[in-house]
Amino acid sequence: MRAIQITEFGGPETLVEVDLPDPEPGPGELLVEVDRAGLNYADTHQVENSYLARMELPLVPGGEVVGRTPEGRRVVVLTTDGAGGYAQKAVGPEATAFDVPDGVDDLTALSMVVQGATAWLLLRRSTHLEPGETVVVHAAAGGVGTLAVQLARRWGAGRIIATASTEEKRALAVELGADVAVDSAAEDITAALREANGGRRVDVVLDMTGGVVTDQSLAALAPFGRLAFYGMASREQPTPIAPAALLSHTTTVTGMWLPHAFGLPGRVVHRAMAELFDLVLRGELRAVPGGEYGLSEARRAHEDLRARRTTGKLLLDPSR
Template structure:
């Protein structure tokens, strides 16, 4: 089968189209003929071995696919050890979920990781309450574009989006943000307060890192919460002093999706079911960020790393 493999860690240049043997489904697994592969920013970290979970070579990247099982059922699947950039995958049955009618490939893959990430951050980390202000950094991205819609649907008092271009800021407004500001602002603390009518903000969803995180924490109101779920800027924030959290009654939380599966109950399944239902009802939609041939995975990673993309990027393993 055709696949994309990494045999040395690095940037997009290490993604090489190859021919590999078809996977064999083991006990508790199901074989899936892949229709689309979902790309995540985490894939770029996986390729350079800078992700939270260490990568091992040789590596076929990719943690999410949508396709059909041998009996024709349409499913999405999370892949614990990668392998998604390929024509076929063997996925754990426990991590494979049916796709309901009315949910296309784009929305199915967008809700699987990005949608679930936004849902869990707002529900479990931030415990969003109606009327609270919400800042969504990278609001035109995969997670951000869904988070804007969810915050709006769940009664946020003011949704503040940040994005790097006028086009992206216009998209955020279209999706339900009340105001959109330039993510390249030198003083994000001041910009966020101004966007919130001069008041500190209640919730920040941050995947940028560096000064953006530092200045967003400084913009939090008492009992405000910042949820940190990535570091696209590849710069670490400053160390946080606990006395500063105490002095402002603020909370800084981290969120990594795999930890959700350790929670009691079926939190992930609940999130996915609710997200799919919202898509079916026309209350939530994914933003198409571009579709690439499998052999062009390098170009897709270059686009992701440029931070110039919007919405969800896909690979088509059939071409």
């Protein structure tokens, strides 16, 4: 089969197209003939081995695929490490597979399994959004951000403040339901967020940027405010937080990594996916297409991701 494989860690230049034997599913795993694979910013960390799960070489990157099993089931599934989605066939645990309802296309299925579930968990479990609260969504034109804006609006946020790097991205965030959009390159994010909230501090921040954005977002939180940290796109560490600072400002900082959610009791991710698919089928939640790349264009896709030239959900087509 055609696949992208890396044999050394690094940047987009390490992504090389090769021919490989079909992967073999182990106990409790599914073999999937891939129709589309999802492209995520986390993939760029995976390729340089800078993400939370340490990788072993050689590996086929990519964390999610949609396609059919040999029995004909149409599923979206998170893939097994090393046998990822940048290939014509992939393997994933049955426990992370979800049957795709009729009426849900490939783009939407892939948007929901990582970005949608992440947005759901950030708002429902990490920050416990209450009706009427002000929510800040950083990177609001990205895969998680576009869905988080829509969900926050549906779940009663009093004011949604989006941040994004271009006028086009900020306009998209407002179209999706944000009340106001702020330039993510603002010199003083704290001041920009408070100004966008009528001079008041904010209640909830969803942050996947890191570095100074995290520092300044924390400074914008109201008492009992919560910041949920779920990525580090800037590749910069925030300033260490002293417990006394949390106490003095009555704030909460939480982290969220999707794989941990599969260990929660009550099949939480499955409940999230069922609710997300239901919202999609009722026309109350939509995935934002961000473009499609052929397998041979994987390197360019990573270059675009790292340069922040993308919006919405990106797909990889292994047939070309």
